[in-house]
């Protein structure tokens with residue numbers, strides 16, 4: 001792996017996720033060396049701001065922004081001057097990317113118009129790459145965002161295909177995949193991540209890592225469930241720290257770097 005940068009197969013990833021506690025530091029050390037060799041030592045800083053928070057019609061069981069649950073998050077919109085101010089503050093930290101996110105199933109015309117307006121204002125005043133995370137897209141919306149110069153689009157797979165229906169019923173895993181494929185085909189960078197610790201098995205964690213690797217995303221945010229009050233997963237509990245470290249090692253070894261060979265995957 002160090003020499004050639006080939007990602008591990010799904011069965012090998014499962015072995016990493018099952019390592020005994022005393023082997024975890026060695027797995028993390030290997031993951032670190034793989035990162036340095038194939039990605040380099042640089043760290044990219046990215047700022048994220050929500051243009052529309054809460055009130056989402058989807059039922060992702062982990063999400064306090066769903067309007068279908070009793071979580072205390074309420075719908076809030078941010079105005080454009082506040083967005084531009086946030087972009088300036090983000091750039092001042094040395095960040096390379098400013099991501100505008102919205103809690104929606106997918107953008108409607110009103111949101112697309114606001115995004116276009118926001119992108120134009122930010123580009124006039126701030127030197128920073130702009131990313132978006134606006135849910136599932138149509139081909140027309142993908143083309144619009146790419147045409148407006150959006151550098152990166154975030155759309156997470158969240159969990160393995162086999163576990164997805166347990167945590168989301170209002171849209172499918174295939175719909176998420178479709179947006180991811182369209183984003184890549186349009187030339188935008190794909191940021192596509194995971195949420196670990198929702199009750200999936202270790203086999204499903206390995207399945208997810210392999211499915212993400214097959215997508216060849218540019219960036220993979222690895223998130224761990226913080227169970228939010230009022231959501232269906234509120235009683236899930238926080239995952240064991242060692243299991244989180246095993247997952248970090250396994251996902252890195254599934255995706256050693258931007259130019260890695262894709263392992264045989266499950267999707």
Ligand code: SF4
Nearest residue numbers: 056058060063066103
């Ligand atoms: S689509 Fe996004 S914002 Fe809406 S409930 Fe699911 S994760 Fe939350």
